[in-house]
Amino acid sequence: MTATAIVLGSGTSNGVPTLGVDYTPEFLANAKNHRTRPSLLLQGPSGNLLVDCAPELRLQLLREGIGMVDAVLITHTHADHIMGMDDLRSFCLKSKRDMPVYARPEAQADIRRVFDYAFRPFPDGIEVPRFDLRDVPDPLVAGGMTIETMMVLHGEMTVVALRLGDFAYVTDVSEIPEESWLRLSGLRTLILDAVRIKPHPNHFHLDKAIEVARELGAEQTYFTHLSHDFDHDVTNAALPPGIALAFDGLKIAVTDQVGSR
Ligand SMILES: [Zn+2]
Numbered sequence: 001m002t003a004t005a006i007v008l009g010s011g012t013s014n015g016v017p018t019l020g021v022d023y024t025p026e027f028l029a030n031a032k033n034h035r036t037r038p039s040l041l042l043q044g045p046s047g048n049l050l051v052d053c054a055p056e057l058r059l060q061l062l063r064e065g066i067g068m069v070d071a072v073l074i075t076h077t078h079a080d081h082i083m084g085m086d087d088l089r090s091f092c093l094k095s096k097r098d099m100p101v102y103a104r105p106e107a108q109a110d111i112r113r114v115f116d117y118a119f120r121p122f123p124d125g126i127e128v129p130r131f132d133l134r135d136v137p138d139p140l141v142a143g144g145m146t147i148e149t150m151m152v153l154h155g156e157m158t159v160v161a162l163r164l165g166d167f168a169y170v171t172d173v174s175e176i177p178e179e180s181w182l183r184l185s186g187l188r189t190l191i192l193d194a195v196r197i198k199p200h201p202n203h204f205h206l207d208k209a210i211e212v213a214r215e216l217g218a219e220q221t222y223f224t225h226l227s228h229d230f231d232h233d234v235t236n237a238a239l240p241p242g243i244a245l246a247f248d249g250l251k252i253a254v255t256d257q258v259g260s261r
Contacts, residue, residue: 007252074103154173174203232245
């Protein structure tokens with residue numbers, strides 16, 4: 001199995017640039033400092049799994065030329081991860097079926113509340129998204145990919161993290177429980193939360209993320225969920241070898257081949 005992971009959005013909940021903030025022309029001139037909210041696409045041999053639905057979902061998928069999403073995994077229901085779910089209507093219309101959406105039970109309740117119109121009867125000819133809510137299995141099989149799912153903590157919230165072969169995605173995390181930690185060794189590529197420079201109660205900050213990246217020891221770690229604290233080029237020049245900032249549009253080749261666990 002080979003797959004491709006595409007970072008659709010590498011930004012924190014505000015997005016970067018953030019509304020109402022003044023930036024230097026140098027900062028704005030670098031396209032990699034323009035960060036949409038966090039989403040990831042896994043392109044498998046037989047379909048696409050979307051991980052989270054950022055508010056810019058439509059723009060992210062147009063940018064990457066993605067014509068179909070076959071299933072969705074919601075890591076948790078903070079607004080920056082679900083507010084693009086209405087855009088899934090296009091794929092429901094195209095496939096003529098409800099979109100499979102994998103989410104934890106408490107997240108399913110949030111999705112029913114926020115998008116209640118998507119679960120109500122509607123007259124023919126009215127276009128709304130339809131969600132087929134499902135619990136998160138481990139493994140989750142989608143698009144010809146067998147994806148390990150595991151839990152991490154984001155403050156007091158439980159968030160779904162995932163591993164596919166030699167790749168893992170751990171967004172929105174302040175603590176990795178041991179049972180998940182043990183499943184994140186032997187990675188070629190890890191994408192990890194590093195929200196800002198100062199400590200944050202619900203996220204890894206830069207120094208903590210570097211410490212965790214070193215301990216997990218992936219060949220390459222990319223930081224995501226990035227605030228405007230980070231100028232892409234300036235930060236990358238200062239990061240240790242094997243650690244870099246992600247950016248919108250980053251593509252990562254994923255294989256089944258797994259190193260020692
Ligand atoms: Zn969050």
